[in-house]
Amino acid sequence: MLYREAGQFKTSYRADQSVFPIRQDQIGIALLIAVMFLVVPFTMNDFWLNSIMIPTLVFALAAIGLNLLTGYAGQLSLGTGGFMGVGAYACYKLATIFPDVNIIVHILLSGFFAAGVGFIFGLPSLRIKGFYLAVATLASQFFLEWAFGRVAWLYNYNDSGAIEVPTRMLFDLPITGATATSTTRYIVVLSIVIGLTWIASNIVRGRFGRSWMAVRDMDVAAELIGIRLLPTKLTAFAISSYYAGVAGALMVFMWLGAAEVESFDINHSFLILFMVIIGGLGSLLGSFLGAAFIWNLPILLRSIPETFGVAVNASTVEHLQFMIVGALIIFFLIVEPHGLARLWQIAKEKLRRWPFPY
Amino acid sequence: MGGILYGVFVDPFIQMGSAPDLLLQVLWEGFVSGTLYALIALGFVLIFKASGVFNFAQGIMVVFGALSLVGLFAIGVPAFLALFLCLIIMGVLAFTVERAVLRPLVNQEPIILFMATIGLNYFLIGLGELVFGGEPKTMITSELGLPTGSWDFDVFGGLVIIQQLDVAAAVIACILVGGLAVFFNKTRIGRALRAVADDHQAALSVGISLNQIWVIVWFASGIVALATGIMWGAKSDVSFALSIVALKALPVLILGGFTSIPGAIVGGLIIGFSEKLAEFYWGPLVGGSIESWFPYFLALIFLWFRPQGLFGEKLIERV
Numbered sequence: 001m002l003y004r005e006a007g008q009f010k011t012s013y014r015a016d017q018s019v020f021p022i023r024q025d026q027i028g029i030a031l032l033i034a035v036m037f038l039v040v041p042f043t044m045n046d047f048w049l050n051s052i053m054i055p056t057l058v059f060a061l062a063a064i065g066l067n068l069l070t071g072y073a074g075q076l077s078l079g080t081g082g083f084m085g086v087g088a089y090a091c092y093k094l095a096t097i098f099p100d101v102n103i104i105v106h107i108l109l110s111g112f113f114a115a116g117v118g119f120i121f122g123l124p125s126l127r128i129k130g131f132y133l134a135v136a137t138l139a140s141q142f143f144l145e146w147a148f149g150r151v152a153w154l155y156n157y158n159d160s161g162a163i164e165v166p167t168r169m170l171f172d173l174p175i176t177g178a179t180a181t182s183t184t185r186y187i188v189v190l191s192i193v194i195g196l197t198w199i200a201s202n203i204v205r206g207r208f209g210r211s212w213m214a215v216r217d218m219d220v221a222a223e224l225i226g227i228r229l230l231p232t233k234l235t236a237f238a239i240s241s242y243y244a245g246v247a248g249a250l251m252v253f254m255w256l257g258a259a260e261v262e263s264f265d266i267n268h269s270f271l272i273l274f275m276v277i278i279g280g281l282g283s284l285l286g287s288f289l290g291a292a293f294i295w296n297l298p299i300l301l302r303s304i305p306e307t308f309g310v311a312v313n314a315s316t317v318e319h320l321q322f323m324i325v326g327a328l329i330i331f332f333l334i335v336e337p338h339g340l341a342r343l344w345q346i347a348k349e350k351l352r353r354w355p356f357p358y
Numbered sequence: 359m360g361g362i363l364y365g366v367f368v369d370p371f372i373q374m375g376s377a378p379d380l381l382l383q384v385l386w387e388g389f390v391s392g393t394l395y396a397l398i399a400l401g402f403v404l405i406f407k408a409s410g411v412f413n414f415a416q417g418i419m420v421v422f423g424a425l426s427l428v429g430l431f432a433i434g435v436p437a438f439l440a441l442f443l444c445l446i447i448m449g450v451l452a453f454t455v456e457r458a459v460l461r462p463l464v465n466q467e468p469i470i471l472f473m474a475t476i477g478l479n480y481f482l483i484g485l486g487e488l489v490f491g492g493e494p495k496t497m498i499t500s501e502l503g504l505p506t507g508s509w510d511f512d513v514f515g516g517l518v519i520i521q522q523l524d525v526a527a528a529v530i531a532c533i534l535v536g537g538l539a540v541f542f543n544k545t546r547i548g549r550a551l552r553a554v555a556d557d558h559q560a561a562l563s564v565g566i567s568l569n570q571i572w573v574i575v576w577f578a579s580g581i582v583a584l585a586t587g588i589m590w591g592a593k594s595d596v597s598f599a600l601s602i603v604a605l606k607a608l609p610v611l612i613l614g615g616f617t618s619i620p621g622a623i624v625g626g627l628i629i630g631f632s633e634k635l636a637e638f639y640w641g642p643l644v645g646g647s648i649e650s651w652f653p654y655f656l657a658l659i660f661l662w663f664r665p666q667g668l669f670g671e672k673l674i675e676r677v
Contacts, residue, residue, distance in 0.1 A: 076469065124658055127665050131412050131468070131616065135608045136661060139654030146651050266605070270476060277473045315487075322484030329477030334462040337470045 087245025114245020392630020417604025
């Protein structure tokens with residue numbers, strides 16, 4: 001009843017092919033974005049912005065990157081953490097070599113370095129498929145981790161081996177570094193994530209996205225209908241790595257403030273793979289839902305004993321948290337293997353009919 | 359440029375030739391870690407063959423087996439009784455996994471099952487740390503009757519040290535592989551297992567219970583995991599750091615093919631040897647610790663020429 005497209009007629013192809021064809025969706029998204037920009041920064045405190053909103057957005061961007069590769073192009077990758085690292089280190093080097101250029105330009109440029117690295121490590125995908133490819137991407141993960149630790153040029157030869165974010169301004173406001181407030185950082189991250197998501201939604205509808213999906217469904221058949229496999233798979237790797245790289249740069253510059261090798265280890269790759277699968281393969285909305293779910297679940301679990309005033313020691317909580325996260329992942333896979341995005345679709349169907357049964 | 363080429367192609371071999379005792383020692387170490395990689399890969403292969411599940415939790419099963427053994431011993435259970443109880447624990451684990459994870463997810467895509475085993479991985483990490491504590495522990499080596507001394511050999515005028523424990527590990531690995539081979543080829547259940555590995559539907563249609571087979575393979579790979587855990591735990595500590603090392607079993611799988619037991623063993627040995635050789639002779643050229651990624655690159659190079667692994671079955675694709 002509330003969510004029904006009856007009476008909304010499209011009079012042009014343009015209107016028919018818009019990203020959100022249904023008016024309720026358009027209003028909903030506009031409202032959501034308005035709330036994110038105008039209400040959230042002024043009502044939430046630093047804890048919420050710093051440990052919930054910013055990381056969720058950053059991981060959502062990384063999840064979109066992996067989703068383009070795994071969900072749309074069907075190439076399983078376990079190297080996202082490494083590609084995020086390439087973006088972060090590239091951004092750091094750019095920011096030190098060209099200190100006068102705006103940091104946002106650097107963040108967006110750093111993705112191209114990650115794209116280049118992703119392109120190279122995507123080359124084996126032409127011959128290797130499925131789980132074999134997943135293991136091959138582990139090569140990139142471990143090699144990049146090793147390189148971040150060994151190549152001193154990457155962290156400017158400092159003693160700690162970590163990269164630290166310098167303070168940079170935009171319109172006379174510090175947006176990175178120790179003096180930047182969480183509100184400004186949140187708004188910058190939100191703008192970049194929304195912009196890149198909009199681009200991604202257009203990529204997957206267009207020529208690239210459709211050839212990726214053909215390759216995902218069956219690559220031999222895709223080849224037969226005239227899709228060249230090598231360029232298709234390599235663009236998937238490059239664009240996916242671009243997103244991961246920008247997410248990595250955002251992670252260090254807008255959230256953590258400093259990073260070392262451990263920030264980009266294999267566990268991050270798995271974390272993002274979780275987000276993609278729990279959220280839903282082949283769905284941009286799913287990337288956001290998955291990131292929000294996987295990132296905030298442990299925070300929620302940790303806060304439960306406090307709320308009820310039960311004194312449990314910290315390590316027990318952490319172990320229980322591992323168990324619960326693991327069990328919930330299995331539970332979700334059993335209940336809905338197509339992820340949270342499918343649950344949302346089902347809910348929409350229900351909303352269309354409500355309150356009538358048919 | 360010439361210096362680099364010399365360093366890569368000539369110098370390492372001169373070093374090998376001039377100190378053959380050192381070379382032997384490196385090779386032996388490669389053999390030892392190779393057997394352990396092979397054992398972990400074996401657990402993977404058993405499950406992958408029979409259920410098509412890429413079991414990411416194999417590394418954690420190794421740690422979990424070793425942890426429960428040490429944990430049981432710590433609360434006063436005699437060593438061999440603890441070993442027996444661990445076998446029961448592995449059996450219960452196999453049964454639970456089949457009931458709670460595999461059965462509800464039957465007929466799902468491989469990636470979903472893969473994710474489920476990562477979930478299992480997290481669950482077992484949490485459970486293990488909750489029950490036995492997260493700090494590293496020492497394996498009860500001597501209580502289990504494993505030798506701890508070492509033999510020193512004079513070879514080529516140098517000294518080669520061989521730990522007796524490593525020899526025992528190799529022997530146990532051989533026994534395990536031999537036992538599995540007999541089990542697979544000579545017993546009724548083994549034949550059913552091979553039938554399931556070959557074709558799920560055909561196996562079902564001749565009356566083989568898939569659920570039962572899955573419990574058995576998970577139990578078998580649990581036993582392999584326990585043995586690996588004991589061996590590895592005896593070499594270093596029993597801790598969750600082992601599970602990262604267990605990822606090294608993945609390039610082994612690539613080399614050997616996901617479905618081949620001899621492949622897992624040969625692949626394990628190749629990875630073990632080449633990793634130690636590369637680390638010792640070529641590692642210093644680029645700053646060391648290339649052990650962490652070298653096996654993966656080796657596996658990549660192999661894959662480039664044989665995408666199905668050394669012993670894997672040839673892939674035939676039809677539209």
